[in-house]
Amino acid sequence: MPSFHSLRVSGIDRASVDAVVISLEVPESLKESYKFIPGQYVSLETTIDEVLVRRSYSLCSTPDEPSLRVGVKKLDQGVFSTYINETLKLGDALKVSVPEGRFVYDADKNEGGLLAIAAGSGITPIFSILNSFLANKNGQEFTLIYGNKSPEQTMFYQEIKDLETKHSEQLTVHWVFSQSSEEGALFGRINPSVINFVLNQQNRLPDHSFLCGPEPMIISSSEQLERKGASKDRIYFELFTASSKTVEVEDQAEKGRFTITCDEITHTLDLVPDKSLLDIALGAKLEVPYSCQGGVCSSCIAKVKQGKASMITNQILTDDEIEEGLVLSCQAIAQSESIHLDYDDV
Ligand code: FES
CATH class of the missing domain: 3.10.20.30 (Beta-grasp domain)
Incomplete structure (x- = not known):
């Protein structure tokens, strides 16, 4: 079972108008336990109004940074995300699980060019993957399709703009805004036409694709990637909300x-x-x-x-x-x- 340790909050930085990034200090004695692969997440736990609440958040830092960082977007009626955005203070302690998760970018296994598609706070694991990819200096291309309502509500907007400038040979970002017309950005939501447009601009398919966001976007994007010839086993995704695809379990045991x-x-x-x-x-x-x-x-x-x-x-x-x-x-x-x-x- 993943173990939890109490970690001190050493930084709270605004990542957009409705999201913060919190930094968690890992003591030397626990560094080994908190090693992670880009794309993984931790579970955070605290007591809010006398109720123990636990949520998982993707790490947006890279493995070689001294502290762990997670990005938390405030959700309507989100008890934990509201607490993190409005109540948590520097120096507070949170119970933090050791990192886990299967949505990972491994530079040795995922060789070649990457496509990442993220919507909203789905950027958090992608941000870690993107920075790790660029740090590898492998000369391969990274294409990011990133959808939000507006630049103000976009997590890591300025950081990604800066990466675009610094790594212009390697990184191409397709900004997609649904409530704001911006020069050089696509208007609307990430849909099959957007994927088509991006793939048609490139002269080769990505070697691996990482998708993170709501289920409809993930389904339509992966179907479009497959239609264009991408191999299903090289499309990796992480949902950040529960799936709507549910079934009624028949023949349930009543006792036993x-x-x-x-x-x-x-x-x-x-x-x-x-x-x-x-x-x-x-x-x-x-x-x-x-x-x-x-x-x-x-x-x-x-x-x-x-x-x-x-x-x-x-x-x-x-x-x-x-x-x-x-x-x-x-x-x-x-x-x-x-x-x-x-x-x-x-
Ligand atoms: S507790 Fe998250 S998948 Fe079951």
Whole structure:
């Protein structure tokens, strides 16, 4: 299970009119634990109005920076994001998980030119990937399509403008604004026509594509990339909201025995109708890994060792992984009256 440590907030900087970047100081003794790959995220935890709240945020810093940085956009009715934007102070401490996540840019594995498509705060992991890519000085091209309402609401607007100037040989940015007409920018939202326009301007397909944003944008962008000839296994994506593609799990078990192994300890619980396996475990106050509870982050992956469960939604696990027995436990509903879930064997 990813461990949490208390880290001090050493910086709070405005990233746009409605977002901040917070810096978290990592003590020397924990540097090894907080090593990460560009694209990964951490879960932050604190108590707000006497309720323990946990959310995951992508790291926007690069692995060689001295502190961890996460960008947090204030959401309407977002309890945690409002707290971070309006209440958090320098010197406060937050519980921070060690980095995790599968949406990663590995310079050795992802050789060649990159295309990144981001909308809104979907830029945060892409910003880390972009800076890491440029730091590698590999001479390859990086194309970024970045959609927002207006420049004022664009996270890292000036930083990315500066990178465009500094790395003009390598970096091309296609700005897309839906509520502001700007010179040199496209007007509207990121859609298949925008992808088409960008790909037609280049004389080759990107070697790898990284997409982060809302689900409709990710689906339409990846379909368009595939139509243009990009290979599906070189298109990587991360949702930042729960998927709307849900299914009703049939033949749910109404009762039965639920065995959980986590950190080499096995517990036995009763199944609870209409509850996910994660919810049952949390209801019994077990310390199991989780973060978003919405099928977005992948923190809660576990293996069904015995019995049967199906997921309400899944945009993370591949067919092969499901075949192996892996599930997102926050989305998994038991379908057998005896089930064994193992968080260690993943
Ligand atoms: S807790 Fe995030 S995917 Fe399950």
